[in-house]
Amino acid sequence: MEVKLEEFSKECSCGRSHRLLVKRVLIESGAIGQVNGFLEASGLDQYPVVICDTHTYEAVGRLVVEQLKSEHKDVIILDAEGLHADEHGVAKILENLKETPSVLLAAGAGTIHDLTRYVAKEKQIPFIAIPTAASVDGFVSTVAAMTIKGFKVTYPAVSPLAVFADTDVFMKAPYRLTASGVADLLGKYTAILDWQIAHLLTDEYICEKVVKIELDAVKKAAEELEALKEGRKEAYENLMYALILSGLAMQMIGNSRPASGAEHHLSHLWEMHVINTPTKALHGEKVGVALALVCDTYKKVLAIEPRSISEISYKGMPCQELKDHFSSLYESIIEENTPDPLILINYEKLLENLDAVKALITKLPSGEEIRSMLKSAGAKSALEEIGLEDSVIEKSLRLSPFVRQRLTLMRVLPLLYKD
Ligand SMILES: [Zn+2]
Ligand SMILES: [Zn+2]
Incomplete structure (x- = not known):
């Protein structure tokens, strides 16, 4: 084709x-x-x-x-x-x-x-x-x-x-690589959600056509899970086409915003080996496992009660914690995060848009649904399968937003929860 x-x-x-x-x-x-x-x-x-x-x-x-x-x-x-x-x-x-x-x-x-x-x-x-x-x-x-x-x-x-x-x-190619491609594509669920939320909260530029291209690409991948495992040629071509589509979406925007959000940040963090020992997992394998954790975390936002503005008190970046974990990379992390993307958020706008944010999260698959899709594709779905322990979850969720300056819902979460 x-x-x-x-x-x-x-x-x-x-x-x-x-x-x-x-x-x-x-x-x-x-x-x-x-x-x-x-x-x-x-x-x-x-x-x-x-x-x-x-x-x-x-x-x-x-x-x-x-x-x-x-x-x-x-x-x-x-x-x-x-x-x-x-x-x-x-x-x-x-x-x-x-x-x-x-x-x-x-x-x-x-x-x-x-x-x-x-x-x-x-x-x-x-x-x-x-x-x-x-x-x-x-x-x-x-x-x-x-x-x-x-x-x-x-x-x-x-x-x-x-x-x-x-x-x-x-x-x-070894099937493990193909399964990894499926997982990388499924990652667009949260990449797109993060982009839509950043648009809602900060008016960040978004292109609906590109959003649609990415969502079509994920849909294509999700439809081919069984056929891929059966080794059907058409399914492989459709998967490659979907992967190329996602790449074209990045070209259209000029950066990786349409294809990379909180799920990729977790994967990047694990590749920096600051909270974990090196893992030999493939890119898509890390993204897939991370995606399920991000979906678990985002779904919890649905239970958050609206708050008043006076209850939001942002204390800035957790510098000591970042220093403790990133140590020699700390300066680079600070440089990457200057200015802190959270300063772009207007609290009034955040609270006004809470329902719209929840509506987007409602459409997102749950962590369990993602794990089951990953399993049907023969991809890795649990931390232990990629050589990480469950004990890294909490730190991964807290520290990963700082590997990039990009605004994600993960980065916004501290504003939504009471200390
Ligand atoms: Zn990727
Ligand atoms: Zn456009």
Whole structure:
């Protein structure tokens, strides 16, 4: 299927005209056979360099290199063991780049894409996405999710020029990766809710068209849970399409707001290892487990009684607690949170909108419903399955909103509860 990109870059009722940077998205069997033709037609075939890891080289990297007709081409195969989207991964790619390529081709899953995207931005060269698994929604994102010196950050990077998602390749990925992609998509339930609530409380810009795209993407994923487990080709293509849609939504807005809220903040916090030992769980696995916890927490807001303004006394950020836990990362946390997004909240507006907030939460699936969806998809649903203990829950909920300046309902909760 050739994704019709024109539909996403029209004038929009939100008042902006959204611009897509990706020029072509192809999701079908044999899609990698089209890569060489695309490079030639775009005048990028002088010196293409494929970036993959030891696993994805076998799965697709070798095939991609063989198909490239250019005589001057290279492949960089990174050791999959211990490979992360961090400064070490970037250094390994840069060490291996002898001269400036005409184009980079990322043949892998999320980590290879984040690393390639980062290097493409640094070197100002275009890149092509060749996803080897339907594991994350970040393939067409314009930001690279990196861990630099222990701090989980989102860097402005570049969109791929094109995506060639070959069903024959990504269907063969270990099922765990596919289940992780489903979980990453389900995360949009709270990502969108957080965005809608920030819009209600602070008039933050929102685009209803993008909200709809994300909700359609989640719906698509939720409908395919059984079919994916049965290994149906169409279900895999629909999942990849939904993941790409979520990425396009981020491109339309220019940041990850439509796709990342409190559930991603918990996942980022766990990746910083400040309250837990390192976990080997995949991105989507952490997001899925976090999502269920966020839904449990948000549903409790339904029981909150309206309060009077005089009862809200915001005491600022819990600096001592942040210092105790983030220690060497504390300065970065403070920098990230300056200004504190809670100062944007007008208490009167908060109380006036409490019913509207509750109405949105009512539509949200419960934590149990999410866990059951995750289970049907064969994804991880409990903390212990991702190597974390239940004892981290309370701290995770309290500290995670501070990993980003982005306003979420999780961040607002201290204003709603009496001390
Ligand atoms: Zn719009
Ligand atoms: Zn994600």
